[in-house]
Amino acid sequence: MSxxxxxxDSIKQTADLIRKDCIxxxxxxxxxxxxxxxxxxxxxxTLYKGVLRIDPRNPKWPDRDRLILSKGHGxxxxxxxxxxxxxxxxxxxxxxxxxxxxxxxxxxxxxxxxVEANTGSLGHGIxxxxxxxxxxxxxxxxxxxxxxxxxGELQEGSNWEAAMTAAYYGLDNLIVIVDRNxxxxxxxxxxxxRLEPLAEKWKSFGWGxxxxxxxxxxxxxxxFNKIPFVKGQPSVIIAxxxxxxxxxxxxxxxxxxxxxxxxxxxxxxxxEMSLEELYHE
Numbered sequence: 001m002s003x004x005x006x007x008x009d010s011i012k013q014t015a016d017l018i019r020k021d022c023i024x025x026x027x028x029x030x031x032x033x034x035x036x037x038x039x040x041x042x043x044x045x046t047l048y049k050g051v052l053r054i055d056p057r058n059p060k061w062p063d064r065d066r067l068i069l070s071k072g073h074g075x076x077x078x079x080x081x082x083x084x085x086x087x088x089x090x091x092x093x094x095x096x097x098x099x100x101x102x103x104x105x106x107x108x109x110x111x112x113x114x115v116e117a118n119t120g121s122l123g124h125g126i127x128x129x130x131x132x133x134x135x136x137x138x139x140x141x142x143x144x145x146x147x148x149x150x151x152g153e154l155q156e157g158s159n160w161e162a163a164m165t166a167a168y169y170g171l172d173n174l175i176v177i178v179d180r181n182x183x184x185x186x187x188x189x190x191x192x193x194r195l196e197p198l199a200e201k202w203k204s205f206g207w208g209x210x211x212x213x214x215x216x217x218x219x220x221x222x223x224f225n226k227i228p229f230v231k232g233q234p235s236v237i238i239a240x241x242x243x244x245x246x247x248x249x250x251x252x253x254x255x256x257x258x259x260x261x262x263x264x265x266x267x268x269x270x271x272e273m274s275l276e277e278l279y280h281e
Contacts, residue, residue, distance in 0.1 A: 022077055024093075094279075128147070202236045
């Protein structure tokens with residue numbers, strides 16, 4: 001696939017804005033899973049700007065591609081890209097975790113346009129994706145189902161039950177993206193329950209596998225363009241990323257799984273990172 005510099009630059013700008021939005025929303029609310037959201041920026045920007053067949057004006061379009069953010073705690077990034085694509089007005093980002101009845105809670109809910117499933121209880125996203133991919137086959141639809149999981153999330157056995165089922169049914173319209181940032185809530189993944197050799201595990205379950213740099217937009221586009229990697233098999237992209245990417249004090253730090261900037265830290269970084277004014281109500 002030939003990708004122009006202008007296309008890559010546009011996606012990069014989108015990813016940059018995702019990070020700024022995540023930092024702004026979480027600091028303003030004083031809460032949020034910032035580190036897990038920042039590692040998703042290029043993945044989500046590439047999917048929404050260059051891959052998914054969607055219509056923000058018609059969020060329930062029957063032929064749309066589906067995206068499930070199984071690692072629902074990374075929803076700051078999802079909210080940003082949905083607003084950028086026009087699923088809802090960007091001013092709504094200011095409501096993240098600041099109102100009892102907010103449309104943007106700490107984990108995504110289907111009440112928000114563009115959200116396909118309530119997520120946050122880890123280990124369920126791939127199973128939901130299997131159901132949607134099977135529904136597409138039964139309805140003779142050509143839409144694809146994309147599921148983004150965390151790597152620590154793969155320690156949940158339900159994922160592997162779903163992986164076996166997807167391979168059994170030959171669901172090559174199902175694509176899983178693993179946000180492989182090597183960290184989870186309390187430590188590095190390999191210090192808790194070792195996942196490696198991760199690519200070989202997926203292959204043994206009957207999936208086509210690609211391992212790429214999850215922050216390289218051109219490589220992401222190339223991988224997505226090759227789907228399905230093996231005809232008749234579901235596909236998984238293991239995207240190597242950096243937790244907290246783009247915020248130097250948070251990069252690759254365990255304690256930034258659920259941590260946000262203080263107002264003072266935000267003010268110090270505001271000019272350097274071209275962040276929005278942090279207003280309070």
